[in-house]
Amino acid sequence: xxxxxxxxxxxxxxxxxxxxxxxxxxxxxxxxxxxxxxxxxxxxxxxxxxxxxxxxxxxxxxxxxxxxxxxxxxxxxxxxxxxxxxxxxxxxxxxxxxxxxxxxxxxxxxxxxxx
Amino acid sequence: xxxxxxxxxxxxxxxxxxxxxxxxxxxxxxxxxxxxxxxxxxxxxxxxxxxxxxxxxxxxxxxxxxxxxxxxxxxxxxxxxxxxxxxxxxxxxxxxxxxxxxxxxxxxxxxxx
Numbered sequence: 001x002x003x004x005x006x007x008x009x010x011x012x013x014x015x016x017x018x019x020x021x022x023x024x025x026x027x028x029x030x031x032x033x034x035x036x037x038x039x040x041x042x043x044x045x046x047x048x049x050x051x052x053x054x055x056x057x058x059x060x061x062x063x064x065x066x067x068x069x070x071x072x073x074x075x076x077x078x079x080x081x082x083x084x085x086x087x088x089x090x091x092x093x094x095x096x097x098x099x100x101x102x103x104x105x106x107x108x109x110x111x112x113x114x115x
Numbered sequence: 116x117x118x119x120x121x122x123x124x125x126x127x128x129x130x131x132x133x134x135x136x137x138x139x140x141x142x143x144x145x146x147x148x149x150x151x152x153x154x155x156x157x158x159x160x161x162x163x164x165x166x167x168x169x170x171x172x173x174x175x176x177x178x179x180x181x182x183x184x185x186x187x188x189x190x191x192x193x194x195x196x197x198x199x200x201x202x203x204x205x206x207x208x209x210x211x212x213x214x215x216x217x218x219x220x221x222x223x224x225x226x227x228x
Binding site: 031033042043044056103104106108 | 119147149151156158159160161164204206208214215216218219220221
């Protein structure tokens with residue numbers, strides 16, 4: 001099993017530029033999460049999908065962040081325009097059928113640096 | 116709102132010493148608690164998962180306990196090795212079907228040879 005796959009691993013962009021991250025969850029996992037982890041802190045949830053529906057996006061800064069999960073499988077997280085404060089590691093995770101029972105599997109993350 | 120705290124934030128021990136990492140949470144209505152390891156610049160690797168009905172889980176040199184009533188979990192790592200140097204994160208699963216994960220800030224561990 002490949003696990004949760006994220007790309008790219010690293011991204012350096014100038015402020016005000018757009019950026020996109022991609023995530024392929026574990027096959028059959030209905031629930032997909034995007035987390036942001038600032039340096040020295042624990043991850044914080046940005047958005048949670050159940051299949052293709054975003055069921056919890058209360059922490060997503062909707063003025064510049066967007067996400068989609070087409071066909072309930074792969075997901076893309078976009079930032080436009082990026083700001084210096086967006087520099088962080090963006091982690092994708094998946095679980096099924098209930099994260100409460102089976103736990104979560106995380107990808108390796110995308111480290112974003114905005115200069 | 117669930118809050119998860121990990122103390123200490125950093126820990127340095129000589130090789131061979133046992134490690135004790137603490138995690139506390141404010142809301143005892145959890146589905147499970149999971150311990151993760153994170154190496155610098157890497158993602159999270161799941162170490163142990165304790166269901167809310169369990170008191171502890173063991174894997175090799177790792178043992179995690181859970182006391183829901185007091186809102187505490189402890190991760191024990193026996194006979195530490197330099198390869199155990201990493202950041203250890205605990206996270207609790209709450210909400211309907213446990214589909215909401217809240218993390219602590221992590222404990223950064225350094226095991227000196």
